[in-house]
Amino acid sequence: MPRGLRRLVHLVLFCPLSKGLQSRLPALKVKYLLLAWLGILVASWVIYMQYASYSELCRGHVCHMVICDHYRRGIISGSSCKALCEERSLTLHRCLSPSSTHQVYSGVWKERPVVVKCGLEEALKGDGAPDSLLRQEMALFDKPTRGTSMDEFREMLHSFLKSNLGEQTSLTTLVGRVITLADVNKDGKVSLAEAKSVWALLQINEFLLMVALQEKEHTPKMLGFCGDLYVTERVGHSSLYRLEVPSYLQALVPEALSSSLNQWLAPAWPRRARITIGLLEFVEEVFHGAYGSFLMCDASPRHVGYNFKYDCKMADLRSVASEAAVRGFLRGRHCETNADCTFGRDCTATCDRLVKQCNTEVVQPNLAKVCVLLQDFLLFGAPVDLRSDLEKQLRTCVTLSGLASQMEVHHSLVLNNLKTLLWKSISNTQYS
Numbered sequence: 001m002p003r004g005l006r007r008l009v010h011l012v013l014f015c016p017l018s019k020g021l022q023s024r025l026p027a028l029k030v031k032y033l034l035l036a037w038l039g040i041l042v043a044s045w046v047i048y049m050q051y052a053s054y055s056e057l058c059r060g061h062v063c064h065m066v067i068c069d070h071y072r073r074g075i076i077s078g079s080s081c082k083a084l085c086e087e088r089s090l091t092l093h094r095c096l097s098p099s100s101t102h103q104v105y106s107g108v109w110k111e112r113p114v115v116v117k118c119g120l121e122e123a124l125k126g127d128g129a130p131d132s133l134l135r136q137e138m139a140l141f142d143k144p145t146r147g148t149s150m151d152e153f154r155e156m157l158h159s160f161l162k163s164n165l166g167e168q169t170s171l172t173t174l175v176g177r178v179i180t181l182a183d184v185n186k187d188g189k190v191s192l193a194e195a196k197s198v199w200a201l202l203q204i205n206e207f208l209l210m211v212a213l214q215e216k217e218h219t220p221k222m223l224g225f226c227g228d229l230y231v232t233e234r235v236g237h238s239s240l241y242r243l244e245v246p247s248y249l250q251a252l253v254p255e256a257l258s259s260s261l262n263q264w265l266a267p268a269w270p271r272r273a274r275i276t277i278g279l280l281e282f283v284e285e286v287f288h289g290a291y292g293s294f295l296m297c298d299a300s301p302r303h304v305g306y307n308f309k310y311d312c313k314m315a316d317l318r319s320v321a322s323e324a325a326v327r328g329f330l331r332g333r334h335c336e337t338n339a340d341c342t343f344g345r346d347c348t349a350t351c352d353r354l355v356k357q358c359n360t361e362v363v364q365p366n367l368a369k370v371c372v373l374l375q376d377f378l379l380f381g382a383p384v385d386l387r388s389d390l391e392k393q394l395r396t397c398v399t400l401s402g403l404a405s406q407m408e409v410h411h412s413l414v415l416n417n418l419k420t421l422l423w424k425s426i427s428n429t430q431y432s
Contacts, residue, residue: 278312
């Protein structure tokens with residue numbers, strides 16, 4: 001290191017803390033200097049954590065490499081493949097990945113903002129080398145095999161959907177929907193590459209939910225796919241709250257401070273009421289739908305979004321599971337306490353301590369979980385003449401419990417009362 005540079009480093013590092021300087025400068029200036037140094041250290045730590053977290057979570061280049069390699073080799077197909085791998089009209093921009101195994105990026109396709117999602121769970125179990133990644137990703141596209149007929153493929157789809165959604169009279173319609181989705185070139189046939197791609201996608205819970213709920217207003221629209229990478233419409237606000245404190249800063253930022261900031265940054269109350277009505281409508285849509293009932297197993301504000309019109313859109317459906325899948329998980333499961341009978345984050349059933357096995361009915365319904373979320377989101381800033389009734393309705397809603405099969409009427413009554421109260425408050429206004 002040059003002598004001049006060494007002297008500069010010595011002055012910067014040691015002079016602010018030397019006794020000589022402290023004797024020459026007023027105590028106030030020394031205090032400000034120390035605070036400035038502390039700020040620099042904290043900022044450096046935050047920048048380092050941001051970089052470390054980005055490099056760990058954001059592996060979009062791996063997704064792109066693996067998907068496009070399979071596409072060029074004719075293993076997979078999809079409506080987005082050409083745009084992603086040849087024309088480069090589908091581009092990945094900002095990283096939104098919640099984990100290294102679930103890659104999420106904002107992007108642009110045909111000058112339209114989109115969200116691109118790709119899984120890397122199998123690939124990351126290996127040694128991380130490109131060849132290893134490609135080999136392990138092959139396991140995702142091992143079905144159906146060459147020689148499978150269309151009738152056999154339809155039967156494969158029907159059996160898979162039955163095991164995941166339960167016995168539903170409408171499964172034949174859903175199979176037809178999947179076949180239509182797989183037929184990318186619209187030639188009335190499904191090639192092996194098309195079949196492999198849609199089969200791999202159906203193993204992703206969120207994709208399966210999007211296909212089953214695609215006609216629902218509050219589900220993001222599926223725009224395209226390539227292999228097990230899929231593209232959805234972009235939700236303008238991907239969380240109920242605008243400020244989300246990173247995990248490594250949560251110890252430094254008091255919860256009360258982040259809550260106050262979110263209240264200050266939140267939309268006007270009538271707009272929050274409109275978002276809430278949409279969220280309640282989504283709860284209705286999944287309670288008893290054409291393809292069975294679905295359970296929200298992580299009612300987090302990070303999963304509920306809304307667009308620029310303040311219409312609710314579910315930004316993340318990974319934690320929504322079919323009732324059949326949850327029952328299958330719980331059936332025969334050994335338990336000591338109720339906590340052992342939990343699917344996802346909070347789909348909890350009771351433990352039968354006599355036989356030490358889980359019951360299969362989830363105790364807390366979707367509506368109760370959503371109302372817990374809405375207590376913070378909806379009550380602050382509520383009109384004075386409405387607040388008392390709103391608090392009462394939410395209290396009733398939060399305490400909902402019991403077997404879903406025994407409380408359907410009560411569930412619907414509470415939901416409709418809450419929706420009616422909110423609609424009356426914003427009807428005949430610019431927010432309705």
